[in-house]
Amino acid sequence: MLIGYARVSTLEQNEDLQVDALKAAGCDRWYVDHASGAKASRPQLDKMFELLREGDVLVVWKLDRLGRSVQNLIELINRLHKMGVGFKSLTEQMDTTTPGGTLVFNVYASMAQFERDLIRERTNAGLRAARERGRVGGRPSKLTHDDEVMIRQLYESRTVTVRQIADRFSVSRGTIYRAIEAGGVAQTEN
Missing domain, CATH: 1.10.10 (Arc Repressor Mutant, subunit A)
Structure with a gap:
């Protein structure tokens, strides 16, 4: 079964564009959250995950509607994979139910990991350089x-x-x- 998920950030925004695309893609059911993507818990997303079954395919209009960050998106898609649920993003044309789509997702995940590693490396190098100049990191003490x-x-x-x-x-x-x-x-x- 194709299950759709849409998200808009505020109550004033309209989800019609996303829902229309999900219907056109053949989704039998869809869930819509009116919440910021930064929120870890979104009621309709949580409800949808409870109802997804092996063999289902989760469809979103665009990747950023599902995940609040690249890391979060990867975690959610890995969770789907463990459940035996496929994933499709209509805008990015990503489909993990096909070998090519799985490859695209893995490249995407590898790039995200590479970016995290680079950030960590730059942060550590900056901290080392600051220590060598005698600077100590962390918040200033509230106590004298x-x-x-x-x-x-x-x-x-x-x-x-x-x-x-x-x-x-x-x-x-x-x-x-x-x-x-x-x-x-x-x-x-x-």
Whole structure:
């Protein structure tokens, strides 16, 4: 069975173009989400995945209607493959029910992996270069050295709880525990 999926980003947008294309492609049923592609969970997409069965083919008008990123798209198509469900994108003419379509998808997935690897490589090289220039990454600490000394003194006094210390300095309990640990104070749950 051909099952269609369409998505528009806002309630003001109209899904008619996509639905018309899905009908013309022979879809027996279709699901439409009115949600940003950035949302991990989309109600109609989730419902459709529950109802898909081996031998079905998921059809979309365009790849970006299904996945919010290349990585997400690859994960979804791999999930379909494991379910025994084919995939067709009408605009990109991708069809994983054929050997050629599977090849196109695998090339697409390989290019995405290559891009992720390049980004990781450039990021690591940039971090190394920054460290060599004496720069330290990460967010600046919310606490000064004097704050950390005061935190350790308050903690060791056992007159206030870690939660009270965190509230006083407007930080999380985890930040307080890291400050205590950095000062070499043995921790007990407080």
